[in-house]
Amino acid sequence: MKAPIALSTIAALLGLLTLLAMPGCGEEKVLTLRYWQAATLPSPYLASGFKDSDAAALTLEPLASYDPDGNLVPRLAVEVPTVENGGVSADLTSITWSLRDDAKWSDGSDFSASDVVFTWRYCTDEATGCVAEDNFEGISDVTAVDDRTVRVEFDAPTPFPYSAFVSSATPIISEAQFRDCVGAAASGCGEQNANPLGTGPFRIVEFASEERAEYERNPHYRGDRPYFDRVIIEGGGDAESAARAALESGTVDYGWNLQVPPEMLASLEAQGVGTVVSSFAGLTERLVLNQTNVDPALGDDRSEYLDGANPHPFLSFHPVRQAMSLAIHRTRLAEELYGFAGRPACNLVEAPVRYRSSANDGCVAQDIAGAQRLLDENGVVDSDGDGVREHNGVPLRITYQTTENKVRQGTQELIQGWWREIGIEASLVWHDAGVFFGGDPSTEDASYRRFLADVQMYATDTGIDPASYLNSMGCKHIQSRENNWADGNNSRGCNPEFDALLPRLDALTIGPERDALVKQMNDIYVQNYFEIFLVDRGLVSAHANDLKGVRMNAWDSELWNIAEWRR
Numbered sequence: 001m002k003a004p005i006a007l008s009t010i011a012a013l014l015g016l017l018t019l020l021a022m023p024g025c026g027e028e029k030v031l032t033l034r035y036w037q038a039a040t041l042p043s044p045y046l047a048s049g050f051k052d053s054d055a056a057a058l059t060l061e062p063l064a065s066y067d068p069d070g071n072l073v074p075r076l077a078v079e080v081p082t083v084e085n086g087g088v089s090a091d092l093t094s095i096t097w098s099l100r101d102d103a104k105w106s107d108g109s110d111f112s113a114s115d116v117v118f119t120w121r122y123c124t125d126e127a128t129g130c131v132a133e134d135n136f137e138g139i140s141d142v143t144a145v146d147d148r149t150v151r152v153e154f155d156a157p158t159p160f161p162y163s164a165f166v167s168s169a170t171p172i173i174s175e176a177q178f179r180d181c182v183g184a185a186a187s188g189c190g191e192q193n194a195n196p197l198g199t200g201p202f203r204i205v206e207f208a209s210e211e212r213a214e215y216e217r218n219p220h221y222r223g224d225r226p227y228f229d230r231v232i233i234e235g236g237g238d239a240e241s242a243a244r245a246a247l248e249s250g251t252v253d254y255g256w257n258l259q260v261p262p263e264m265l266a267s268l269e270a271q272g273v274g275t276v277v278s279s280f281a282g283l284t285e286r287l288v289l290n291q292t293n294v295d296p297a298l299g300d301d302r303s304e305y306l307d308g309a310n311p312h313p314f315l316s317f318h319p320v321r322q323a324m325s326l327a328i329h330r331t332r333l334a335e336e337l338y339g340f341a342g343r344p345a346c347n348l349v350e351a352p353v354r355y356r357s358s359a360n361d362g363c364v365a366q367d368i369a370g371a372q373r374l375l376d377e378n379g380v381v382d383s384d385g386d387g388v389r390e391h392n393g394v395p396l397r398i399t400y401q402t403t404e405n406k407v408r409q410g411t412q413e414l415i416q417g418w419w420r421e422i423g424i425e426a427s428l429v430w431h432d433a434g435v436f437f438g439g440d441p442s443t444e445d446a447s448y449r450r451f452l453a454d455v456q457m458y459a460t461d462t463g464i465d466p467a468s469y470l471n472s473m474g475c476k477h478i479q480s481r482e483n484n485w486a487d488g489n490n491s492r493g494c495n496p497e498f499d500a501l502l503p504r505l506d507a508l509t510i511g512p513e514r515d516a517l518v519k520q521m522n523d524i525y526v527q528n529y530f531e532i533f534l535v536d537r538g539l540v541s542a543h544a545n546d547l548k549g550v551r552m553n554a555w556d557s558e559l560w561n562i563a564e565w566r567r
Contacts, residue, residue, distance in 0.1 A: 038209075139152055243268055
């Protein structure tokens with residue numbers, strides 16, 4: 001005879017059936033993000049846009065990340081090494097990381113110190129074409145002390161030893177997966193590049209370059225189980241369509257990089273579907289003025305520095321560059337095109353605040369008359385009366401390129417008009433952002449790395465410590481065919497005075513003296529006008545009102561804590 005079922009058991013079963021009958025119960029939880037600039041690759045090593053490092057950040061992890069306040073927090077490391085805890089040597093020539101013992105790759109294999117060492121070797125092999133190589137500048141060796149300990153040694157005292165393996169810019173990749181993808185073989189590793197194993201909360205299910213990425217929960221993730229079963233990153237469209245999808249129709253949970261007029265954002269947010277979020281960290285929209293000749297007649301030597309033997313016919317002349325800067329009304333750009341998410345920028349290093357120089361603040365005042373006078377005094381005049389000035393007989397006609405984006409195109413049109421007032425004619429060109437920032441410089445005219453235009457516009461930041469970025473602006477980091485146009489000096493400009501200060505910067509410990517040197521180097525660079533700084537951009541995105549846990553972060557990937565997102 002079977003035992004009777006207890007009343008408590010019956011009640012529990014009825015309760016479960018009731019829960020299962022509730023709307024949405026048992027349904028797959030899907031998070032949809034709209035990145036209108038779709039990722040080229042989920043890799044910050046072979047593609048250089050924020051879209052690419054964000055696509056990687058769901059699965060690839062660094063040893064430590066930055067939180068929204070710019071503080072370091074451990075990820076694959078047990079703690080952040082410092083001089084005080086013994087992790088950084090007293091002479092500042094090494095840093096030792098202790099690794100977690102519970103981290104696994106998304107295929108279930110063990111993560112170890114050898115993966116960290118391999119990541120360094122992978123990126124620093126010049127033939128790999130690693131666009132993050134500057135982050136490893138000054139490292140002489142990386143060794144696995146044991147399976148759970150990595151020591152990074154520097155070739156000189158390094159006051160800020162957190163450039164390598166920190167943040168979404170330099171995550172760890174699997175040695176087992178990428179072993180055969182080092183150097184020239186890297187570009188041929190399609191499967192590995194599109195589907196990297198990771199230790200993070202999600203793993204890639206499907207990746208379509210410049211279109212779409214789909215992720216599932218990583219069953220081997222060491223942390224708390226993420227709320228969402230799947231994450232989809234949609235590509236395509238533009239910033240306005242992404243804003244409408246997140247704030248009006250609610251068809252996506254998160255809209256990224258919403259470079260649309262501020263009044264439009266305010267109007268869309270007022271509909272009550274979503275929330276606009278922003279954060280500042282020195283992300284500066286700037287013009288890069290090519291210091292090399294881009295004449296198509298030069299063939300393969302177009303936009304090549306050639307040891308200084310191929311200067312631009314007029315952008316290499318300092319008064320022309322300075323006049324171009326004087327003509328710009330930065331306050332108008334910030335207020336009309338960025339609103340609450342932008343402020344006039346005059347510096348290469350706009351943040352953190354301790355590094356920001358006030359010596360260039362006068363740039364916010366537009367001076368058309370001063371620009372005209374400067375050109376006149378230096379013999380850059382309109383000799384034939386066609387409205388365009390000449391320098392050494394060459395008309396000041398430029399090609400000015402950027403990405404397809406309403407805010408950027410609006411910026412172009414305003415600057416085009418101001419330059420016309422001082423006798424410079426600009427032809428405006430824009431490209432698909434996925435191609436412009438993609439990792440393939442063979443796309444020629446559309447690649448910002450190859451840079452076959454006279455002037456181009458995009459945004460970047462100098463990081464939480466500017467030393468690495470300042471180093472990347474040095475003469476030896478000029479982009480060229482020898483380094484697959486993957487180095488940091490995009491303007492191809494070389495200033496010996498700036499370069500002479502780099503060794504001193506590398507030797508100074510963090511403190512007031514170093515702060516002052518950063519300001520001095522910033523001023524030299526800014527007043528050279530190899531780049532003209534326009535607007536300090538706050539990152540602006542939006543999320544559905546029922547999406548919780550989003551902590552907007554301008555110091556690292558916006559998706560840095562996606563494991564905590566929930567409804």
